[in-house]
Amino acid sequence: xxxxxxxxxxxxxxxxxxxxxxxxxxxxxxxxxxxxxxxxxxxxxxxxxxxxxxxxxxxxxxxxxxxxxxxxxxxxxxxxxxxxxxxxxxxxxxxxxxxxxxxxxxxxxxxx
Amino acid sequence: xxxxxxxxxxxxxxxxxxxxxxxxxxxxxxxxxxxxxxxxxxxxxxxxxxxxxxxxxxxxxxxxxxxxxxxxxxxxxxxxxxxxxxxxxxxxxxxxxxxxxxxxxxxxxxxx
Numbered sequence: 001x002x003x004x005x006x007x008x009x010x011x012x013x014x015x016x017x018x019x020x021x022x023x024x025x026x027x028x029x030x031x032x033x034x035x036x037x038x039x040x041x042x043x044x045x046x047x048x049x050x051x052x053x054x055x056x057x058x059x060x061x062x063x064x065x066x067x068x069x070x071x072x073x074x075x076x077x078x079x080x081x082x083x084x085x086x087x088x089x090x091x092x093x094x095x096x097x098x099x100x101x102x103x104x105x106x107x108x109x110x111x112x
Numbered sequence: 113x114x115x116x117x118x119x120x121x122x123x124x125x126x127x128x129x130x131x132x133x134x135x136x137x138x139x140x141x142x143x144x145x146x147x148x149x150x151x152x153x154x155x156x157x158x159x160x161x162x163x164x165x166x167x168x169x170x171x172x173x174x175x176x177x178x179x180x181x182x183x184x185x186x187x188x189x190x191x192x193x194x195x196x197x198x199x200x201x202x203x204x205x206x207x208x209x210x211x212x213x214x215x216x217x218x219x220x221x222x223x224x
Contacts, residue, residue: 004155033211040121042202043156045211058211090155097209098144098163103155 002026006091006104013081013111021076021107023091031094032074033101034058034066036087043090049074050097081111114139116205118215125193126223133188133218135203143205145186146212147177150200159201162186173197198222 007022025032030051035043045058049068063085065077074093078085088108092101115138125131137143144163148156160171167179177188186203200219206212 031209035211035214040216042116042214042216044214048209048211050209056210092156097206100146100148100158100161101156101212103148103157105155 004091004093004102004104006089006107008107009105010108011110013078013109015081015083015111017081018077018079019081019109021078021089021091021109023074023076023104024072025074025091025093025102026072027093027095027102028071029093029095029102030071031097032068033092034064034074034076035090035092036060037090037106038087046076046089078109083111085109086111114143114205114207114213116203116213116215118201118203118218120218121216122219122221124221124223127195128192131188131190131193131197131220133201133203133220135186135188135215136184137186137203137205138184139205139207141207142181143207144212145177145179146204146206147171147175147186147188148202148204148214149173150202150217152199156202159188193220193222195222195224 004025033048034046047066049055091104117136146161147159203215204212
């Protein structure tokens with residue numbers, strides 16, 4: 001049972017480049033979330049999904065996009081990367097929203 | 113606005129001593145409450161959660177937390193810490209499918 005798998009683990013982007021952060025879960029969880037973690041700031045919600053085909057914005061969605069075509073996958077797309085998007089990104093999932101989340105191990109992104 | 117406050121950025125505790133990490137929340141109604149732990153370079157792991165009922169909840173790794181409605185608090189405790197407990201601890205709260213609000217974290221240092 002792999003849980004929540006995020007790829008890549010590390011990435012360096014140049015300003016203006018685009019990339020997709022991958023997130024896959026094998027637990028048949030309905031709810032999936034993308035958070036970013038900045039030092040001393042806790043975690044901020046970027047986007048979330050309550051099921052395949054349904055996504056919604058979180059607290060800090062600007063500069064990002066998501067899709068949820070299957071229950072398992074919830075990729076996060078960065079368009080026109082900016083230095084402000086330098087962060088650690090975490091994907092998380094849960095079966096019910098009241099359950100605790102299972103987190104992936106994160107993607108450390110640096111935009112230079 | 114919903115918020116979670118962890119007043120202590122850093123806490124240093126001697127190995128074998130007791131531990132209490134503070135968490136206060138501000139929500140319209142009693143939210144679901146969680147504590148997570150994050151080891152360096154890792155994702156977050158759920159320690160325990162509170163929904164309703166008994167205000168003292170037990171979690172993994174010997175941790176417990178007490179919900180106090182009158183103080184809007186959900187403090188995490190452990191009777192005797194081990195060096196392996198050194199990590200970042202996050203309190204989180206949520207009321208529905210739109211994700212959890214996280215505190216900024218408390219960094220726990222264990223002195224030998």
